[in-house]
Amino acid sequence: MTRSFIDAYARGDSDTVLQSIDERTTVYGSDANQVVHGTAEVKVMLAKDAHLWAGKARIGQMRDISTSNEGDLQTIFFNATFSVGNRPPAPVRFCMVWRRSGTVWHLVQGSTAVVTQGQSSKAILKENAR
Numbered sequence: 001m002t003r004s005f006i007d008a009y010a011r012g013d014s015d016t017v018l019q020s021i022d023e024r025t026t027v028y029g030s031d032a033n034q035v036v037h038g039t040a041e042v043k044v045m046l047a048k049d050a051h052l053w054a055g056k057a058r059i060g061q062m063r064d065i066s067t068s069n070e071g072d073l074q075t076i077f078f079n080a081t082f083s084v085g086n087r088p089p090a091p092v093r094f095c096m097v098w099r100r101s102g103t104v105w106h107l108v109q110g111s112t113a114v115v116t117q118g119q120s121s122k123a124i125l126k127e128n129a130r
Helices: 002-011 014-019 038-053 121-128
Strands: 026-028 035-037 057-059 063-070 073-084 090-101 104-114
Touching: 002 014, 002 038, 002 057, 002 073, 002 090, 014 038, 035 038, 073 104
Parallel strands: 026 104
Antiparallel strands: 026 035, 057 073, 063 073, 073 090, 090 104
16 A cells, blocks of 8 residues: 555645545655645645656655554555655655554555765774874
């Protein structure tokens, strides 16, 4: 469900995306001011992203996957690359919480963040030790 959701979002496929959300959905984009709630706001955010990406967005392989299941809730956190057109891929962390209602899963919360590379305390301390 997660892979098909993120691929549909990257394609701008609003029909598929909207089937996986409801009025209780909250999505945090990578910009600090990008917080949307419910189907209408997610639809607007998706339309703007799809316009900006012009069908050229790609999300790479899901890596460092961590999942947790508890009853009708499931969480999945993972890293993947995101690219648009000829731009170099950027590392992105995805955090998603899904809720099952009968046989259907809906996104409760989703967050994406462009993450740094080489900026962990371990990497900085190693660099400073030189």
